[in-house]
Amino acid sequence: MxxxxxxxxxxxxxxxxxxxxxxxxxxxxxxxxxxxxxxxxxxxxxxxxxxxxxxxxxxxxxxxxxxxxxxxxxxxxxxxxxxxxxxxxxxxxxxxxxxxxxxxxxxxxxxxxxxxxxxxxxxxxxxxxxxxxxxxxxxxxxxxxxxxxxxxxxxxxxxxxxxxxxxxxxxxxxxxxxxxxxxxxxxxxxxxxxxxELPIVIFFLSKLGLVTAQLLRKYRKYGIVVILIVAAIVTPPDVVSQIIVSIPMLLIYEISIFISAYVVKKQLKENENV
Structure with a gap:
């Protein structure tokens, strides 16, 4: 250990x-x-x-x-x-x-x-x-x-x-x-x-047990709404611009979910081997 x-x-x-x-x-x-x-x-x-x-x-x-x-x-x-x-x-x-x-x-x-x-x-x-x-x-x-x-x-x-x-x-x-x-x-x-830096923050919060992939998935719809609102505010009123801004931000959120799931799974595996 x-x-x-x-x-x-x-x-x-x-x-x-x-x-x-x-x-x-x-x-x-x-x-x-x-x-x-x-x-x-x-x-x-x-x-x-x-x-x-x-x-x-x-x-x-x-x-x-x-x-x-x-x-x-x-x-x-x-x-x-x-x-x-x-x-x-x-x-x-x-x-x-x-x-x-x-x-x-x-x-x-x-x-x-x-x-x-x-x-x-x-x-x-x-x-x-x-x-x-x-x-x-x-x-x-x-x-x-x-x-x-x-x-x-x-x-x-x-x-x-x-x-x-x-x-x-x-x-x-x-x-x-x-x-x-x-x-x-x-x-x-x-x-x-x-x-x-969100994926890095989620990584450490997941290791501390404060955030899980299940929690991020549960609030995904709220996260998407917030991202779309931000994209609508900072872009001209056309769909193409909003999509261009939204995609990277949504991708960062999804990567954070994947990282949290990986960290939690790895910790459970290490605990089983103890």
Whole structure:
């Protein structure tokens, strides 16, 4: 039977001290990455952040080609982005630069943060589980970056296009504050990145006995409704866009069910062998 790591018992204050150093190291790593991002900030703003404001952005081109392929003509083609982005605060652009670099730093150092987190929880794990550190960090990082890409290339362009073209009257012109625009990108990208971590979260919750595949299947219909609502909110009012957004999210949920079933089955088998 696998045994947990033997380590001197730590007091509550010792755990808090370790957690404090984890946060310090994570912050330092994030700030170092943010400093490096600063030197390529022109490229990040012009090509990445403001990329979805251009009609020739790769996502819009893909949807237009898809629309033609499906026989919908130009129904979901983006030909122009009729809106302006403005700054109304004196220190707005400086603040935007700082927080954009920090956000990018967090994304880039996410694997390092996972490594620190893994070291923090290691004492509570079995020896066999400790050996899976590299696998855990690799898979978690891949899922996070896939979520970030999904958020940036799918959620953000659809949201930008929807809000740019939505109007209650021709009298009202869309001129968005740059803070609002940047906030949309940061929220979408990081939220999707964290959502794609759902299989990892379910894995640990299943090992703790807090979640089972039966429970996830029981509430699947509610999960599907929530996903469809989210897809309807962030996409233009057409079925194709909603399906494109919904499929990856539904797939993540189904993978989580499979992982939970696998973990529970494996634990039952190990208990039978005891």
């Amino acid at each position: 696998a045994k947990k790591v033997v380590k001197a018992e730590m007091s509550f204050m010792d755990h808090l001290e370790e957690l404090r150093w984890l946060l310090v190291k994570a912050t330092i790593g994030m700030l170092v990455a943010a400093s490096l991002v600063f030197f390529v900030s022109d490229f990040i703003f012009d090509q990445i952040i403001f990329g979805p404001t251009k009609a020739d952005f790769i996502t819009y081109t893909f949807f237009c080609d898809l629309s033609h392929w499906l026989g919908f003509a130009d129904s979901i083609c983006v030909t122009e982005m009729d809106f302006k982005i403005q700054n109304t605060n004196m220190e707005g652009q400086v603040t935007m630069l700082i927080w954009t670099c920090i956000t990018a730093g967090f994304i880039l150092t996410f694997p390092y943060i996972l490594y620190l987190l893994w070291n923090f929880i290691t004492p509570a794990l079995y020896e066999k589980e400790r050996k899976n550190a590299k696998f855990f960090i690799f898979i978690s990082s891949i899922l996070f970056f896939l979520g970030v890409l999904f958020g940036y290339f799918i959620i953000v362009p659809m949201s930008v296009n929807f809000f740019a073209t939505f109007t209650v009257s021709d009298v009202v012109k869309n001129e968005f504050n740059v803070d609002s625009y940047i906030s949309l990108i940061k929220t979408s990208v990081i939220a999707c990145g964290l959502f794609f």
